[in-house]
Amino acid sequence: MNKISIIRAQNLCKTYQTGSEQYHAIRNVNLDIYEGDFTVIMGNSGSGKSTLLYLLSGLDQVTAGEVYFQNQRIDTYSERELSAFRTRRIGYIYQSINLVPDLSIQENIALPGYIARNKKSEVQARAKQLMRDMDIHKQHNRLPSQTSGGQQQRAAIARALINSPDILFADEPTGSLNFEHGKAVLDILTEMNREGQSVVMVTHDIQAACRADRLILIQDGKVGGILEFDKYHEHQIPERESIVFAFVSGKE
């Protein structure tokens, strides 16, 4: 089956300027993210994974190169166009969760729906459905500080999904969670992907990376290798883990 590119990066570069110093965080990356894939991005600390995610999702401006979303160039968008694009087309989950502390769980989830100017009744109905899907409906009235880390991250996933994004980005979504809560979050992402949601996830965790259809390794701001999992579907998780481990360590 031919895969359809949802995001294409061409000769992508990002250089950070700190005083008189320049740091080339992303160097000439050419990459496709495919519709319906569970894409995982791995790489050492500081290799450029978060920077790449910011560029692919329109959260940050590129220094050079091009980014296409469903064949439409987005790196030339104005800040206003980018903001509308991110609100409607992209969902983003952060390791640090970032819920608004003085809004309830339900209000946090609904907020991007109101920012997108969707109908209030539709936003509320979808927020309620998502809270049931994420098993946080009993906590809907609580402030984030009155819920567990796992519940907060599930609320952050619901918030990212409120506008039914074409693609969901997750930057270390299990990084601040214990094993049990982390597994629950990965199970939700896997289930959503099975239902057709395109997902791109950065992780350091080999077990989490085993959820991928496609694993992209970033090294020093470049693509160090790509592992396609389709052909490994028959492998059980322990076998996958050793395949991923061999792939990642073989490239070091």
Ligand SMILES: Nc1ncnc2c1ncn2[C@@H]1O[C@H](COP(=O)(O)OP(=O)(O)OP(=O)(O)O)[C@@H](O)[C@H]1O
């Ligand atoms: N705003 C910034 N200004 C200057 N340098 C930056 C900035 N943001 C990131 N960097 C540098 O760019 C490089 C890539 O950073 P990035 O956060 O993308 O890495 P990462 O692979 O996501 O790392 P980690 O796994 O530790 O989160 C690092 O060397 C980092 O110090």
